[in-house]
Amino acid sequence: xxxxxxxxxxxxxxxxxxxxxxxxxxxxxxxxxxxxxxxxxxxxxxxxxxxxxxxxxxxxxxxxxxxxxxxxxxxxxxxxxxxxxxxxxxxxxxxxxxxxxxxxxxxxxxxxxxxxxxxxxxxxxxxxxxxxxxxxxxxxxxxxxxxxxxxxxxxxxxxxxxxxxxxxxxxxxxxxxxxxxxxxxxxxxxxxxxxxxxxxxxxxxxxxxxxxxxxxxxxxxxxxxxxxxxxxxxxxxxxxxxxxxxxxxxxxxxxxxxxxxxx
Amino acid sequence: xxxxxxxxxxxxxxxxxxxxxxxxxxxxxxxxxxxxxxxxxxxxxxxxxxxxxxxxxxxxxxxxxxxxxxxxxxxxxxxxxxxxxxxxxxxxxxxxxxxxxxxxxxxxxxxxxxxxxxxxxxxxxxxxxxxxxxxxxxxxxxxxxxxxxxxxxxxxxxxxxxxxxxxxxxxxxxxxxxxxxxxxxxxxxxxxxxxxxxxxxxxxxxxxxxxxxxxxxxxxxxxxxxxxxxxxxxxxxxxxxxxxxxxxxxxxxxxxxxxxxxxxxxxxxxxxxxxxxxxxxxxxxxxxxxxxxxxxxxxxxxxxxxxxxxxxxxxxxxxxxxxxxxxxxxxxxxxxxxxxxxxxxxxxxxx
Numbered sequence: 001x002x003x004x005x006x007x008x009x010x011x012x013x014x015x016x017x018x019x020x021x022x023x024x025x026x027x028x029x030x031x032x033x034x035x036x037x038x039x040x041x042x043x044x045x046x047x048x049x050x051x052x053x054x055x056x057x058x059x060x061x062x063x064x065x066x067x068x069x070x071x072x073x074x075x076x077x078x079x080x081x082x083x084x085x086x087x088x089x090x091x092x093x094x095x096x097x098x099x100x101x102x103x104x105x106x107x108x109x110x111x112x113x114x115x116x117x118x119x120x121x122x123x124x125x126x127x128x129x130x131x132x133x134x135x136x137x138x139x140x141x142x143x144x145x146x147x148x149x150x151x152x153x154x155x156x157x158x159x160x161x162x163x164x165x166x167x168x169x170x171x172x173x174x175x176x177x178x179x180x181x182x183x184x185x186x187x188x189x190x191x192x193x194x195x196x197x198x199x200x201x202x203x204x205x206x207x208x209x210x211x212x213x214x215x216x217x218x219x220x221x222x223x224x225x226x227x228x229x230x231x232x233x234x235x236x237x238x239x240x241x242x243x244x245x246x247x248x249x250x251x252x253x254x255x256x257x258x259x260x261x262x263x
Numbered sequence: 264x265x266x267x268x269x270x271x272x273x274x275x276x277x278x279x280x281x282x283x284x285x286x287x288x289x290x291x292x293x294x295x296x297x298x299x300x301x302x303x304x305x306x307x308x309x310x311x312x313x314x315x316x317x318x319x320x321x322x323x324x325x326x327x328x329x330x331x332x333x334x335x336x337x338x339x340x341x342x343x344x345x346x347x348x349x350x351x352x353x354x355x356x357x358x359x360x361x362x363x364x365x366x367x368x369x370x371x372x373x374x375x376x377x378x379x380x381x382x383x384x385x386x387x388x389x390x391x392x393x394x395x396x397x398x399x400x401x402x403x404x405x406x407x408x409x410x411x412x413x414x415x416x417x418x419x420x421x422x423x424x425x426x427x428x429x430x431x432x433x434x435x436x437x438x439x440x441x442x443x444x445x446x447x448x449x450x451x452x453x454x455x456x457x458x459x460x461x462x463x464x465x466x467x468x469x470x471x472x473x474x475x476x477x478x479x480x481x482x483x484x485x486x487x488x489x490x491x492x493x494x495x496x497x498x499x500x501x502x503x504x505x506x507x508x509x510x511x512x513x514x515x516x517x518x519x520x521x522x523x524x525x526x527x528x529x530x531x532x533x534x535x536x537x538x539x540x541x542x543x544x545x546x547x548x549x550x551x552x553x554x555x556x557x558x559x560x561x562x563x564x565x566x567x568x569x570x571x572x573x574x575x576x577x578x579x580x581x582x583x584x585x586x587x588x589x590x591x592x593x594x595x596x597x598x599x600x601x602x603x604x605x606x607x608x609x610x611x612x613x614x
Contacts, residue, residue, distance in 0.1 A: 045502070048505070048506045049505070050502060050505055050506070070505070070508045070509065070510050071508035072508075073508065074506065074507050074508025075508070077506075078506075078507075079503070079506040081500075081502055081503050081506065083499075083500050083502060083503060085500060086498055086499055087360045087498045087500075088357075088498045088548065088553035089552070089553055090495070090498065090552075090553050090554065091552070094495070094554060095499070098492075098495060098496050098499070098507065099507065101492060101496055101507050101508055101509065102507065102508035104492070106489065154507065
């Protein structure tokens with residue numbers, strides 16, 4: 001479904017991604033991890049056509065990304081981006097409805113289908129009670145839920161998330177990831193989530209990709225990739241990996257090097 | 264439907280009912296104001312004359328001429344210029360995502376003033392082209408020239424970015440202001456003409472001037488209303504808008520070009536009238552919310568009304584037919600009002 005081959009990409013005078021290769025099949029739930037500046041966000045910007053590849057190609061459903069018209073691309077890939085600021089006090093329901101943009105004709109008002117998609121997205125994310133609140137007045141975590149709803153209303157088979165739950169409390173973080181897992185299973189959605197929380201990724205993402213210095217360091221099933229050696233290589237911090245008794249989830253504990261920190 | 268959206272619709276209905284009554288009434292009453300005494304009832308009879316041949320009987324030619332060719336032209340021009348500035352201001356604030364943006368942010372006003380100053384100093388104002396003085400044409404050329412320069416400077420690696428655009432606007436404005444100062448100091452005689460023009464005025468304008476503004480306002484408004492949904496989505500930021508399928512650079516360029524041409528046409532006939540394009544969008548956003556489909560038409564209506572009232576004050580406050588520049592009136596009324604908004608509705612203005 002998504003194929004990235006020999007991708008070199010970055011900003012003028014600052015190359016970031018170096019020879020990235022990866023392939024994501026329809027219905028996968030992939031966590032993308034790595035330290036700050038490792039190229040996670042750059043990868044998502046490349047996958048949505050904002051940054052053009054310097055070398056290499058990105059294809060989605062066999063189409064080169066650059067060849068897809070912007071609305072066509074938006075019908076295939078929806079994004080929850082890191083930037084949650086909205087400049088005017090739109091009611092949250094209006095913001096969610098904006099997600100329908102790539103499905104709407106210029107001369108047609110919102111259809112019943114649009115209204116249904118918006119309502120369903122808000123039900124799934126439990127944001128209906130925020131519907132009439134101005135989006136600039138709610139908390140950061142609430143705003144992230146509204147933006148997840150907007151991306152769901154966009155109704156694309158691929159969903160990319162860039163730190164989409166960073167401001168949510170534990171309850172909503174888990175709730176949101178449960179929802180994503182549900183959509184992956186029931187609706188065969190393809191989900192790529194960039195996140196910092198290794199343990200959250202370990203619980204929900206069957207496949208993990210670790211980036212460091214713009215290259216893929218590890219890529220595979222979560223249980224295979226989560227090893228002390230890989231984690232230490234990626235984060236430069238000693239790590240302990242353990243299985244939670246009772247539910248078998250693999251978790252990571254980064255050992256704070258309290259002795260050596262200020263030597 | 265939730266109660267909140269219903270109250271939103273009621274507000275919209277109320278707004279348009281009030282505006283629909285207020286604007287024609289104000290136009291009629293303002294056309295009755297002036298040193299030559301004509302009552303509102305006679306103005307009404309003169310206007311309806313083409314529909315009802317008997318209505319204007321007994322009204323002398325002078326009154327008829329003054330009402331139709333002087334006052335109504337000026338009333339209509341004030342309405343159009345106000346609508347144009349408020350529309351352009353709303354678009355600028357929406358596209359540049361800057362609450363302090365107004366129709367003159369991208370240097371259109373100083374460009375126009377520069378063109379006008381050149382024309383005044385060069386003595387070209389005496390020439391006539393298609394029944395018009397060259398002054399509005401020179402101003403329009405200056406405005407468009409400045410805009411092109413700003414757009415050229417604002418392009419970074421082929422992409423137009425809002426911050427660079429605003430900076431380019433400031434640079435071009437400052438540069439042209441220096442030239443205007445130089446032109447002013449070169450010729451003391453035309454100083455007052457230039458200054459009066461820069462401060463904005465509708466004094467002595469005719470239907471010809473209405474014809475300059477109207478096509479640009481209509482054409483520009485058509486382009487802008489084509490992109491109201493994109494204007495809403497741009498509020499989420501460039502990257503999210505792009506990811507939702509909006510061709511951000513293209514849409515932004517078209518919106519800015521349309522708004523700037525509207526401004527250029529308005530400035531060409533009226534000089535620089537401040538605060539209408541800055542304050543009206545904020546005011547209407549507070550009343551009706553930020554959705555551009557509602558905001559833009561309502562802002563045009565409000566801008567038209569406020570400019571008409573300000574212009575009527577400008578030409579009637581001083582005795583003996585002396586006029587205050589319209590730009591001075593709008594600034595004196597607009598600045599305190601903007602302060603009020605800032606102090607009491609800070610969150611809404613600087614969201």
